[in-house]
Amino acid sequence: MLFPVPKAWAERAHVNAEALAAARRRADEDPHGYWKDLAGRLDWITPPTKIKDVSLRTEDFRIRWYEDGVLNVSANCIDRHLRHRANDVALIWEGDDPAASRKITYAELHEQVCRMANVFKAQGVTKGDRVTIYLPMIPEAAYAMLACARIGAVHSVVFAGFSPDSLSGRINDCDSKLVITADEGVRGGKRIPLKANVDAALAHCPGVEKVLVVTRTGAHVPLTAGRDIIYEHAAAKASIHCAPEPMNAEDPLFILYTSGSTGKPKGVLHTTGGYLVWASWTHEAVFDYRPGEVYWCTADIGWVTGHTYIVYGPLANGATSVMFEGVPNYPCNSRFWQVIDKHKVEIFYTAPTALRALMREGEAPVERTSRASLRLLGSVGEPINPEAWLWYHRVVGESRCPIVDTWWQTETGGTLMTPLPGADALKPGSACGPMPGVKPELVDAEGVVLEGATEGNLVLTDSWPGQMRTVYGDHQRFIETYFTTYPGKYFTGDGCRRDADGYYWITGRVDDVLNVSGHRLGTAEVESALVAHPRVAEAAVVGYPHPIKGQGIYCYVTLNAGVEASESLRKELIDWVRREIGPIATPDVIQWAPGLPKTRSGKIMRRILRKIAENELENLGDTSTLADPSVVDDLVKNRAGA
Ligand code: WT7
Numbered sequence: 001m002l003f004p005v006p007k008a009w010a011e012r013a014h015v016n017a018e019a020l021a022a023a024r025r026r027a028d029e030d031p032h033g034y035w036k037d038l039a040g041r042l043d044w045i046t047p048p049t050k051i052k053d054v055s056l057r058t059e060d061f062r063i064r065w066y067e068d069g070v071l072n073v074s075a076n077c078i079d080r081h082l083r084h085r086a087n088d089v090a091l092i093w094e095g096d097d098p099a100a101s102r103k104i105t106y107a108e109l110h111e112q113v114c115r116m117a118n119v120f121k122a123q124g125v126t127k128g129d130r131v132t133i134y135l136p137m138i139p140e141a142a143y144a145m146l147a148c149a150r151i152g153a154v155h156s157v158v159f160a161g162f163s164p165d166s167l168s169g170r171i172n173d174c175d176s177k178l179v180i181t182a183d184e185g186v187r188g189g190k191r192i193p194l195k196a197n198v199d200a201a202l203a204h205c206p207g208v209e210k211v212l213v214v215t216r217t218g219a220h221v222p223l224t225a226g227r228d229i230i231y232e233h234a235a236a237k238a239s240i241h242c243a244p245e246p247m248n249a250e251d252p253l254f255i256l257y258t259s260g261s262t263g264k265p266k267g268v269l270h271t272t273g274g275y276l277v278w279a280s281w282t283h284e285a286v287f288d289y290r291p292g293e294v295y296w297c298t299a300d301i302g303w304v305t306g307h308t309y310i311v312y313g314p315l316a317n318g319a320t321s322v323m324f325e326g327v328p329n330y331p332c333n334s335r336f337w338q339v340i341d342k343h344k345v346e347i348f349y350t351a352p353t354a355l356r357a358l359m360r361e362g363e364a365p366v367e368r369t370s371r372a373s374l375r376l377l378g379s380v381g382e383p384i385n386p387e388a389w390l391w392y393h394r395v396v397g398e399s400r401c402p403i404v405d406t407w408w409q410t411e412t413g414g415t416l417m418t419p420l421p422g423a424d425a426l427k428p429g430s431a432c433g434p435m436p437g438v439k440p441e442l443v444d445a446e447g448v449v450l451e452g453a454t455e456g457n458l459v460l461t462d463s464w465p466g467q468m469r470t471v472y473g474d475h476q477r478f479i480e481t482y483f484t485t486y487p488g489k490y491f492t493g494d495g496c497r498r499d500a501d502g503y504y505w506i507t508g509r510v511d512d513v514l515n516v517s518g519h520r521l522g523t524a525e526v527e528s529a530l531v532a533h534p535r536v537a538e539a540a541v542v543g544y545p546h547p548i549k550g551q552g553i554y555c556y557v558t559l560n561a562g563v564e565a566s567e568s569l570r571k572e573l574i575d576w577v578r579r580e581i582g583p584i585a586t587p588d589v590i591q592w593a594p595g596l597p598k599t600r601s602g603k604i605m606r607r608i609l610r611k612i613a614e615n616e617l618e619n620l621g622d623t624s625t626l627a628d629p630s631v632v633d634d635l636v637k638n639r640a641g642a
Contacts, residue, residue, distance in 0.1 A: 001386075003393070003426040009402060013288050013422020020423040020436065027437035034437060035465065039066055039277050041284075042316070043080045045246050046070035048273065054463040057488045061479055064250055065274035065465045072244035073253060073276050074113055074150035077315035079244065081106045085291065089320045092294070092343050093139050096186045096326035098335070101342070104139055106318070109146075112139070114242035116147035119234045123210045125178055127152030127245055130255065132176040134158045134167060134198060136185030137325040140214045140231070141301045142311050144180050149253060149272075152245040156255040156267070159302025160185050160192060162582040164200035166265075170257050171201065174267055174472050177209045180231070182216040188330040195221040202227075249273025255472045256304055258410040259522035260481060261493070261512040267472030268304075268410050275413050276316055278466025282414040282435065283313030286404050287347045287376060288421055294373070296322035297349040298336070303519070304410040305380055308466075309349060313414065328354050333361040337369035337396070348396075349378035349406075351518040355388045355396075356548050363395050371396065376421055378404045381518030382550045383506050389428035407431035407506050409492065410520070411482070413466025416440075417504055430503045438464055442498055447486045457510055458496040459489040512606065514543040514551050519584045523606075526553060526587070529580035533573060535563045540596050540604050544589075544613035544641060552588035554613035554641060556596060565592040589613070591640035595631035597623070608632060613641055 010016050015023070027034040036051045048069030055062055081088070086107040093102045104112070125131060131153050135141040141157070148155040158170050171179065179202070185192035195213055199222070202208055213221065214231045223230070253272045257265040283289055295314055299305035301323075314321035322343060328336050336358070340348060358365070377397050379389070384405055393403055402421040408414060417440065419425075419432035426432070434440050442456035443449055450456045467490070471478040485491040495507040509515060512523045523541040530539035538558040546552035557573065559565060570590050578586050597605045611620050612635050620636075623629045 001428055003402070003428075005422060005425060006400075006402065009422045013420070015285050015288075015420045015423055017423045020420055023436035031437070035065075038281055038465070039069065039273070041280055042071060042076050042273070042276060044069050044071045048249060052463070056463065056483055056490060058479055058483060061483065063463050063467055063469055065463070066249035066277070069249040069273050070246050071249065071273060071276075072150065072247055073272055073312065074146045075244040076276060077146060077149075077312060078106060078110045078113060081318045082110060085318055088291070088318065090315060091139055091142060092320060092322045094322060094324045094326070094339050094343070096188065096330065098331065098338065102139070109143075111240045112143045113146040113150060114240050115235050115238045116140070116143045117150040117242040118238040119212065119231070120147055120153060120178065121151060121242075122234065122238065123178055123212070123229070125151065125153050128154065128252075129178070130154045130156055130174045130176040132156050132158060132167075132171050132174075132179045134160060134179060134181045134194060135214065135301075136160050136182055136187070136192065136194065136216060137300060137323055138182065138214070138216055139323065140180075140182070142323065145254070145301070145307070145311055146315075150242060150244050152247055152251065154252045154254060156257070157302055157307070158257070159300060159582070160194055161302070161584055163579055164197045165580055166582055167197060168201035168204040169264060170267075171205045171208060173257070173264070174255050175207050177207055178212070179208055179210075180212040180214065182214040183219045183221045184217040186217060186325060188327040191217060191219070199224070247272045250469070254307065256307065256410055258304075259513060259520045259525060261522060262524050263522075265522070265525070266474075266477065266481070268468045269470045269472045270413055270466070271469050274465030274467070276312060278414040278464060279308045279313035280316035282466075283309060283319070284317050285420060285435070286406060286415055286418050287349070287378065289314070289317055289319055289347065291318045292320070293346045294320045294322065294343055295347040295349075296324070296340070296343070296345045297378075298324055298328075298351070298354065299349075299380075304413070308414050328358055333358060333365035334368055337366055337371055340374060341370050344373040346373055347376045347378070348374060349380065351381040352379055352384040352388050353382065353517040353548060353550055355379075355384070355392050359388060359391050360548070366395050371398065374401050376404065377401045378406060380406045380408070382515045383508060384429055386428040393428070402426060405429070405431045407504075411468045412464075413468065416460070416464065427503055430499075430505045432503055435464075440496075440504065441489070442496055443486055443489075453498060453500040455495070455497040455507070457486075458492045458494045458506070459486050460492065461489050463490075514553060516543075516551050516553060516584060517549045521553070521585055525581060526555065526577060526585055529577045529585070530555060530557060530573065532580065533576050535560050535569065536573070537561075538596060540593075540606065540609055542606055542610045542613050544610070546588065549588075553585065554589045554591070555587045556591050556593040556609060556635070558593050558596060589641045591635070591638065593631075593635060595628060595634070597632050597635070598627050599625055600627045609635075612636060612639055615639070615641065
């Protein structure tokens, strides 16, 4: 099935088919000139003359973009728009309660960000310091990110759905001395005790000196003397003038923790110049953005999508960006579409999991709304199944709006593969192809490059400006994780098919990373949460196909000797994992496993566990190398999933 580029799109788009082909050619033939010109979209204090210095080989590994350039991200996202667009709306905040919304102009954003930057400074934050942001989806979350950028502090946003334990781990890993949070968060009519979570986390974070508490609900929260400060009190005394700190292009901008196949979450580090070039360029090209248009990305700022496509990309382009505090089904299943009508949203960007959940409610909640303002739809976070794609296209977009299925990762900073709406015919479920200058390749397990129509592991053979630069505090882990499986190439962890027309189809992770409702989770993290329970001896966690979440979490649990399996223990373990990590890690299935399939050297054979969870019992593969093949029979017989 092929959806051609609508004529109006070919005519008006920033990037039509010709422009895309020309950009690809230029990026190949004159990479220096191509990447240099791309940087020209930003305001530099000192424009870069050194454009790219990259080697992905371990011997002389380095990734440097625009390394002699000097700029400030907040000045690019705010100050440079003040001259002509001070009164344009930068952020439209839509509250959880449909009666609550606010518009923040660029002039106001400037004032708020400068004020918060001065509050940070007054609390002793200086250039290079780390600040942890644990806030709900309120404007202060964007202010805090931009205030850090303004003074050269490095932010680490922790999703407000993470537990105190997850929060303390992330605070300690990057050694933040300041945390900014809110009294409570509000989502789907429920309150989330953020300050209480911070208090619990900080029992294990000796390095934190100050906590700023933004008032969201006004709930009474206890304050620790000498440590906790009500943000509004500090802000009232702060000046609204704060000069942006000149930053080198390769100075760190932020750290964002993400799950890998092993160990604790990694602090993905992005730097200043290349990241912002990539965020702003991809936002403009992929969404065909023009100033004045209302654009809405439904992500949370706790994830990279919120960083790049709610805050940095849109604001660098002078956009009007909607920030939504709530959820798609509160107070009713029409909420997304009502918000689109209320704010006349033209470009809408969301995740397949939300679409699948809404699809289940039928077409009536969509059709009750107009959506006449919509012109472009986007999808991100996981593969979109063609059924959900077609529903999105026909029902939500009334067959008039192209869909951009954007493939990227926390590590990539911004979109790498996507159709461009004015240039590419669409295939439901395909991320189409690379942005100009991006070099995907499919390889087999041995690293042999696969040509033509084929399927393999997705690698990138060269860098792009938005690439992560290191794992915070562990550069060796960065190199080992991404550049040693296929030496000299960046390994994405994704499987991918390329069809005869050259379209790419991401098939999902090929490592031990789960994608649950578009959220990334390491099986190892869930396992270590389970074995931390006093009654659990061992655990193995795998993903299985889930109709709404994309992947569900299937846990095999071996209890300690003498512990009786029971329904109440099952509930207790589910609750335990929720509390250890956060609600996004809630196990879907727990199967009691008297034993786990292991090789004679003691390695758990996850391939078999995955097959059982997927209910593909006919092809469990070779079990003869197992130390005790009979454990498989027991697991099959007592399979717990649907
Ligand atoms: C993983 C990255 C992209 C920012 C949000 C998630 C999967 C992401 C797509 C897509 C198929 C996708 C991949 C990737 N993924 N977008 N359009 N089609 N798969 O960032 O948490 O770092 O997760 O999400 O498996 O590796 P993330």
